[in-house]
Amino acid sequence: MLLDITDDDRRDFALYWELIEKNRDELNARTLAWAHNTPVFAELLKNTPPAEMAKSQQRSLELQRKALLENHWDAYLADARAQGSAYAKMGIDFGSWFELLRAYRVVLAPLAVKHFQSDVDKIVRVLMANDRIIDIAMATIGAAYLEAKQDIISSQSRAIRELSTPVLQVKPRLLILPLVGVIDTERARQVTENVLHAIRARRARAVVIDVTGVPIVDSKVANHLMQTVNAAGLMGAAVIVCGMSPEIAQTLVTIGAELRGVHTTGDLEEAIEEADLVLRARTAAQNAIGNELDGDSQVPLVDGGANQVRANGGA
Amino acid sequence: MPVPILRQGRNLIAALQSELTDSTWAGLAELLLRRATEARSKGLVVDVSRMEVVDSYAGRTLSNIAKMMKLRGVATVVVGIQPDVAMAMVQLGLHLEGAQTSLDLDEALALLAEQHRGGHERAQR
Numbered sequence: 001m002l003l004d005i006t007d008d009d010r011r012d013f014a015l016y017w018e019l020i021e022k023n024r025d026e027l028n029a030r031t032l033a034w035a036h037n038t039p040v041f042a043e044l045l046k047n048t049p050p051a052e053m054a055k056s057q058q059r060s061l062e063l064q065r066k067a068l069l070e071n072h073w074d075a076y077l078a079d080a081r082a083q084g085s086a087y088a089k090m091g092i093d094f095g096s097w098f099e100l101l102r103a104y105r106v107v108l109a110p111l112a113v114k115h116f117q118s119d120v121d122k123i124v125r126v127l128m129a130n131d132r133i134i135d136i137a138m139a140t141i142g143a144a145y146l147e148a149k150q151d152i153i154s155s156q157s158r159a160i161r162e163l164s165t166p167v168l169q170v171k172p173r174l175l176i177l178p179l180v181g182v183i184d185t186e187r188a189r190q191v192t193e194n195v196l197h198a199i200r201a202r203r204a205r206a207v208v209i210d211v212t213g214v215p216i217v218d219s220k221v222a223n224h225l226m227q228t229v230n231a232a233g234l235m236g237a238a239v240i241v242c243g244m245s246p247e248i249a250q251t252l253v254t255i256g257a258e259l260r261g262v263h264t265t266g267d268l269e270e271a272i273e274e275a276d277l278v279l280r281a282r283t284a285a286q287n288a289i290g291n292e293l294d295g296d297s298q299v300p301l302v303d304g305g306a307n308q309v310r311a312n313g314g315a
Numbered sequence: 316m317p318v319p320i321l322r323q324g325r326n327l328i329a330a331l332q333s334e335l336t337d338s339t340w341a342g343l344a345e346l347l348l349r350r351a352t353e354a355r356s357k358g359l360v361v362d363v364s365r366m367e368v369v370d371s372y373a374g375r376t377l378s379n380i381a382k383m384m385k386l387r388g389v390a391t392v393v394v395g396i397q398p399d400v401a402m403a404m405v406q407l408g409l410h411l412e413g414a415q416t417s418l419d420l421d422e423a424l425a426l427l428a429e430q431h432r433g434g435h436e437r438a439q440r
Binding site: 205230234 | 393394396401402404405410411419
């Protein structure tokens with residue numbers, strides 16, 4: 001494990017500390033000079049007042065001292081995590097951080113050679129200690145960086161999901177749901193949920209789902225459409241799907257997803273006309289899947305009963 | 316706990332509670348058929364808005380009741396299926412075959428009245 005620090009390690013850390021204590025000014029000056037020549041960091045340095053810079057440097061040195069000499073890593077690691085997520089939010093490229101580390105290494109090596117007077121054993125131990133410290137810091141910074149990026153991504157995709165599935169009411173009892181963009185499983189579930197809750201909240205009797213803006217309708221999306229239509233039917237609302245492009249129509253039939261039982265029209269205008277018929281005829285409830293035949297068979301039953309009465313009356 | 320069954324004109328209204336025991340389910344068809352016969356009902360409204368779960372047993376039972384009712388000339392409307400319940404039912408493949416569905420009691424009664432009137436007009440022709 002990176003953080004399993006042995007006594008040998010601590011001895012190396014002490015050597016390392018001795019080196020950078022002695023050469024602090026030169027290290028700082030050279031690394032800063034390098035940073036000023038790198039666009040991302042130059043920008044960052046320009047926006048940070050010198051006093052604040054000195055303070056934060058002082059702080060991180062103290063944290064490093066506590067970690068290396070007293071083996072108190074918690075505060076140091078917490079600081080590294082905070083830095084990681086700050087870089088992610090500032091949009092700093094993760095790779096440029098390694099360039100800064102490389103500059104530091106390049107500066108450190110000759111200083112080590114000079115300081116330890118060609119004592120090879122000490123030089124190697126100091127450079128290895130430096131690598132170890134960088135590894136620990138970067139593992140922590142990297143994890144925090146990725147975590148912060150992941151947070152940004154998930155909050156954005158949440159925003160997209162919420163923005164992209166509006167349910168509009170065009171007139172009493174009629175809802176329109178324009179779908180735009182690629183539909184994945186998660187979004188399809190969201191769409192279904194939105195439609196069903198809107199049906200309940202606004203007492204819809206007809207819902208038009210417009211898929212004109214959906215570039216790909218594959219078997220998965222088709223399956224979700226079917227489920228939405230069937231579930232809406234169970235709640236007593238008729239669903240009309242419109243806007244399938246000729247290409248999509250061909251694809252769906254070729255892959256065998258014919259959307260059986262789903263009422264479809266070519267464009268939105270036709271769909272709204274159809275929905276009007278549904279609203280006027282008050283037959284929304286009959287449009288639930290499997291009820292088309294049942295609705296028809298009901299007629300002879302009622303008639304049969306009436307005929308029976310007449311036949312009895314006649315006899 | 317017995318299922319409350321109300322008579323409204325020529326319709327019966329049964330409000331199912333959230334948790335029905337298996338024995339209540341088993342006796343439900345017979346009870347409703349008997350009441351429909353006594354009352355000479357033309358329509359049956361089953362309100363499931365209190366139910367948080369409709370499993371395959373419940374779904375099949377409702378569907379069977381609707382089919383039995385149809386044999387007696389009674390149209391069945393299931394009302395008040397909640398959004399989450401509707402989604403779960405579709406995923407289970409339950410379509411309440413034989414029954415019609417409607418948003419709420421108002422809608423169901425309007426639907427039944429319409430169908431009843433239609434039947435009358437046809438009978439008079």
